[in-house]
Amino acid sequence: MRPLDQITEEEARRVEGLILDLDDTILDHGYLEEEAFGALHRVARSGLLSLIATGRPAGWGEVLARQWPVAGVVTENGAVAFQRIGAGVERFERVSPGERQQRRHLLECRVEALQERFPELRLADDNGLRRSDITLDVGEREQVPAGLVREVVALAKSWGLRVTVSSIHLHLSLDGDDKASGVLWFLRERLGVDPTRALGRWAFVGDSLNDAPCFGAFSLTFGVANVSRYVSQLSRPPRYVAKGERGAGFAEIVGMLLARRGS
Ligand SMILES: [Mg+2]
Known part of the structure; x- marks a missing residue:
């Protein structure tokens, strides 16, 4: 730089x-x-x-x-x-509306399973406004340790989810x-x-x-x-x-x- x-x-x-x-x-x-x-x-x-x-x-x-x-x-x-x-x-x-609906359903099932494995995870408070992803709060209102974020990322990826991490959020999606x-x-x-x-x-x-x-x-x-x-x-x-x-x-x-x- x-x-x-x-x-x-x-x-x-x-x-x-x-x-x-x-x-x-x-x-x-x-x-x-x-x-x-x-x-x-x-x-x-x-x-x-x-x-x-x-x-x-x-x-x-x-x-x-x-x-x-x-x-x-x-x-x-x-x-x-x-x-x-x-x-x-x-x-x-x-993504077409039909495909969006199918992906949404599958995504919700996977995130539910992820939350069962990591009950300390909290959803970000802007999920009601989202279409393609479900987002966990890792640094906005919650402070999730980096090690735990890495564990969640690894498991979500192994389940075929696309994972994107920002300074505040961990996004889970089936979009490419x-x-x-x-x-x-x-x-x-x-x-x-x-x-x-x-x-x-x-x-x-x-x-x-x-x-x-x-x-x-x-x-x-x-x-x-x-x-x-x-x-x-x-x-x-x-x-x-x-x-x-x-x-x-x-x-x-x-x-x-x-x-x-x-x-
Ligand atoms: Mg940024």
């Missing part, structure tokens, strides 16, 4: 859009500070597009797509996306998507951006392990300072890192990127 101020004008000028993680990247422990929201508006005013890519539920995506200055919101780690169209918001997912595949699908289908072009021209900003697919896939990537907690577990760390943590780090990245672009 290089210090943020080493980014060159050429790299900054190649950027056509930003893909942004939400928790502990834009949000500070779940809270949206003025500085971070101001940075989102600065991005929009500069003419760059931005997308939110989060593990948060579909229900959040519908609200954010309606209210925030972004071109779309990809939720549930790539599975369900939202786009503002005219005065409304539309939902996009690759991750943040990178979900974002590339949305960019192609909804914004007409060729995936190869997206990988070279869209930059990613994140902080955690569920961002690993995006840190690995996109050529220009940024971490807020708190990414240092997970760097040893990322096969490819972000290219540049901010001095500030969370929302302040995000605003610092936006400031540097726009300054280098001369906008």
